[in-house]
Amino acid sequence: MSGSNDHVGPGSGVLDGLVTAGLDADGTVLRWSRAAAELVGFEAREVCGHSIRDFVGDGGDPGALFGRVRLNRRGGGGIEVDYRVFPLADCDEVLVVAAPVRGFDDRALGAAMARALFAQDAIGASVHGLDLSLLRANGFPAMLGAPAVRPGSRLRDILVAEDAEDIEESLRQVLESGEPLVGNELRIRSRWAPDRERFFRMSAVRLEDEQGRPAGAAAVFTYPTRQRRARSHLDLLREAAIKVGGSLDVRRTAQDLAESVCPGLGDLGAVDLAEAVLSGDEPPHWSGGGDLHLRTVASATGEFPGRIRPDEPLPPFPDHADLRNLQRGETLAMTRAEFEAALDDPELVEILAPEEWYSVVIAPLYARGFVLGNLQVWRITDPEPFTREDIDLVTQIASQGALAIDNARRYTREHRAAVALQQRLLPRATTDTPAAETAGLYRPAGGGAEIGGDWFDAIPLPSLRLALVVGDVAGHGLHATATMGRLRAAIHTLADLEPDPGELLTRVDALVQRLAHEAPVELRDTVSATCLYAVYDPVTCQCAFASAGQTAPVVLRPDGTRQEIRIAPGPPLGVGGMPFEVSTVEVEPGSLIALYTKGMVAGDGRDPDEGLSLLTDSLSAHIRRKTPLDLMGAAVLGDLGLKPGREDVTLLLARTRAVPGDHIAHWEFPADLTVVGEAREKITRQLADWGLDELAFTTELVVSELVTNAVRYAGGPVSLRLIREDVLVCEVTDPSNTQPRLRRARTTDEGGRGLFLVAQLTTRWGCRYGQTGKTIWTEQPLDAKDEH
Known part of the structure; x- marks a missing residue:
């Protein structure tokens, strides 16, 4: 290398020209200190992402671990520097420390290196005394969003106790053995954000005095390599794919989406949805500002940004280029200053944003040409800005979440239509006839299950008699609901002809076989139903039962004791070729007859026999309490603790009467x-x-x-x-x-x-x-x- 006249003069301090840089294995510049920018005139934004060879003059070997090279300077000329490369174990990144050519003694070089480490914030450094208290720390607290530490503090003052103990144990081993620790990977959580995990690599050496006695320990902390970040992002994406979309409930899906980005990407995740989406409808096409009819419906931590309350409508937004970009499907990454400038309304900022924060990413929930809402990721304790990779990851997670929310929205719409149809097809919940007072209860399936084909009926017959019916069509969805409507109409028609219960079920069985024959070939095996048909005569106080695949009803005497009812269930409707046996029993006036479908006794994975016992006990208790019949069904559901599950729940109660x-x-x-x-x-x-x-x-x-x-x-x-x-x-x-x-x-x-x-x-x-x-x-x- 040729010499340079642009070296540091003899009167300069040791560290006046000291530079540091971070390189990957290919020599690409990842970090560039302020001192380096001042020395050669190239700012970090001009150097980072380029090869270091682009800034090294002819001669020298910039790939060596130490040596001398000539650095090019802005405006021409160059400066010779001595450098040393410090590889970081188990990662591709290296630390380069260089200084203009001049004489150094060991003390000056050590001081130069110490000042270089403590003068920048890309690498964390800490010095600990023999008791492991902090003598000096720089960069490391800032990486965690923690305030600066005072001399004499302990790691537990800024870290979760468990993580602080792990680091101190490693430093204690270095102090005792004198063996350096190189590239140890750590999970670190700060006390200010204990739910957010960060991963660092720590290298540590023992410090000795001039007599070689231990004087303390020094540690260097670096961020994970790009490979580690990539693996972390892939893990987050995979976890989000598993977590989001497991429910067909819009709000549950939004909550899963908010939780998928925290604490992995930020301190607070929130989801806004259009009001129309919550009811299952398509949202309007947004363009510009105004009242966008949005509501914040989910938060990862349970705390919502700013003064927002769950499900409260958001205020109108000012028209802004960033807002229009968001409505076109683009993801926004904004610092606090940029966010405040875009809204240009301090009061609106207080409503929408946390009190203290550094940056935010807002990704639209874009699906099938509609913007359903947005996903927000806020960094409140972490000053590190979102990288391009972070923004791309939030965009991908939001895209997955948008599809899941849209599926849940469409399911909500179809489920609402099916429930409305089901409710219109069912009879009145209560009836009052000379034969009996009746109350029916129907609750559709939930938890992602489609509406089923359960029904109940109380049909007045001639001569004051009353027919009681419960049934369950196989399958779910509108097909099952429509089939239920056809069967109910058929049973009404046949009931007017007054056949005995067994003959009626035989005729309905033939109808179901015809319906199966009319169905597409791939659906024929699924067209079937179960049904229990009973006729009560208040003159004779006798009740005749016939069953097609349904279990026996529960009959309780006026004092709440159970009357044993034995029936021989026939096959489900649609099987054909088998008779339906009729069982006739005497029923004491004032007794309670309960007909139900399997969701009543076998819900939540419960054993049917156990469920039947619980149902009987609950009904008996309410008889003794004299609970009104129209309130008894809901009370029994509460007693059984039945939550909406995969099966519809149907219960028909009839309190019998007798003609004097x-x-x-x-x-x-x-x-x-x-x-x-x-x-x-x-x-x-x-x-x-x-x-x-x-x-x-x-x-x-x-x-x-x-x-x-x-x-x-x-x-x-x-x-x-x-x-x-x-x-x-x-x-x-x-x-x-x-x-x-x-x-x-x-x-x-x-x-x-x-x-x-x-x-x-x-x-x-x-x-x-x-x-x-x-x-x-x-x-x-x-x-x-x-x-x-």
């Missing part, structure tokens, strides 16, 4: 037309006893026609029964299975007008069939003033 014996009259007649007059006389006397004389004329005509037809066409014996409740029921039973038909007689016909006349004199009439024979029934209304 003095409200029923019954007669038997032989097959002789002379009994028609006798039947009329008995009807007239009975109505007079009930105070219903005004119904005598029409009832006589109805009875006369029905008994005459029974005697003439069916034979005997003929049974006549009157039931008085909210309506007057008249029943005529004969041994024939012939279907009565209503027809319009011609003027020349001598007969055929009987059923037509009956239909005109009553509000409704019909026919049902038993094991032998049939029963024709009619109903006539009773005025409120005539009821007793």
Whole structure:
């Protein structure tokens, strides 16, 4: 190398021209001290990212561990420096210390190196006494966002106790053995941000006095290499991919997203969402400032930026180029000064930003052409600015989160539609009939499960009877809901024909088989349902049950004790080829009949037998407490601790009643037309006893026609029964299975007008069939003033 006239004069201090730089394995400049910039005239922004060879003149070997080279200076010329390279163990970065060519003694060189280390903040340095108290520290506290330390402090004053103890133990070993510690990797957490982990490499040596006696320890702390940072970023990205998207709840997904960036990238993560997204709708296209209808819905730490409260609408924003860039899908990284300048409103800054902070990254949640909201990462205790790699990582995590939130939003919309459809298809929650008081409860599945096909029904039947139904269509979603609606309509239609429960389920089974045949081939195996159908008769106080894959109901007597009900469940609807057995039991008036679907007893992974026992105990307790029936279902859910899970929950409660014996009259007649007059006389006397004389004329005509037809066409014996409740029921039973038909007689016909006349004199009439024979029934209304 050629000499240079631009060296430091003899009157200069030892460290006046000392420079430091950080290089990677390829010689690329990573750090450039202020002294280096002053020496050669090139600022750090002009040097970092370039090879050191671009600034070294001809001659010399800048790749050697020590030596002399000529550095180029701005404006021409150069300066010769002696340098030394200090490799850092297990990483690609090296520390270079250089000084203009001049004479050094060991003391001066040591002082120069010490001053160089303590004069910059890219590398942390600390000197400890024999008791490991801090004699001097520079750079290291600032790296952690901690205030400067006073001489005599201990590491535990700035670090979490566990981390401070680990470092002191390493320094203690250096003091005792004299062996240097090189490149030891540490996890360090400051007391001001204990949830945020930082990783450093620490090298340490023992300090000795002139007699070689231990005098303390010195340590150097460096940031991880780029490879370490890259691995850390990959770990964060992988963890975010696993964590975010596991729920189909919009708020839960937003919370997972906020937690995925803290403490790995910042001290506070928050998510703003458009109000429309929270209800499942698409957000409007934003352009410029104004009221953007945003709400902050999630925070990683539970504390929200500024004066924001959860779910409060954010104030209007001023129009700004950065805001428009954000609305176009670009990520913003801003220092505090840049953020305040963009808003240009101190009050708005207080509302939106933490009280103390250094920098923020705001990434839009952009999916399918819509900006759903934004993800914010705030650095409050860490003065280190966000790197390009940090910003790119936040952008990637926000992109993943946006897709997950959009999936949850669309699920919310579909789930809301399915629930609305389900609720519209279900009957009224409560009914009050002469047979029973009923209360139904339906709660849709939650936790990411689609709406199911559960339903309940209480169907009033002729002769004051009541049909009770619960069912569960296989599968979830709108398909299951639509199938449920078709089955419910079919059961209503069949119930009016009054078959016994087993016959009704057989007919519904055939319907489900047809529905399966109509379904696409890949879905045919999934078209099925379970159903329990029961008919309660308040006159006989008997209840007939038939089951297609549903478990037996719970029947509790008025005192809360359980009545054992044994039924033989048939196969689920849609299997075909198997009968449905009917079980008939006596039910004491005032008893509680509870029909339910499996979500009621097998929710949350609970054993069904255990769930049934808990359900029975809860119902029994509420009977003794006299809990109103319309409140009992919700109270039972609370007792069982059932949270929305993968299954719908359906419960139908019916408190039975009985028609008083003095409200029923019954007669038997032989097959002789002379009994028609006798039947009329008995009807007239009975109505007079009930105070219903005004119904005598029409009832006589109805009875006369029905008994005459029974005697003439069916034979005997003929049974006549009157039931008085909210309506007057008249029943005529004969041994024939012939279907009565209503027809319009011609003027020349001598007969055929009987059923037509009956239909005109009553509000409704019909026919049902038993094991032998049939029963024709009619109903006539009773005025409120005539009821007793």
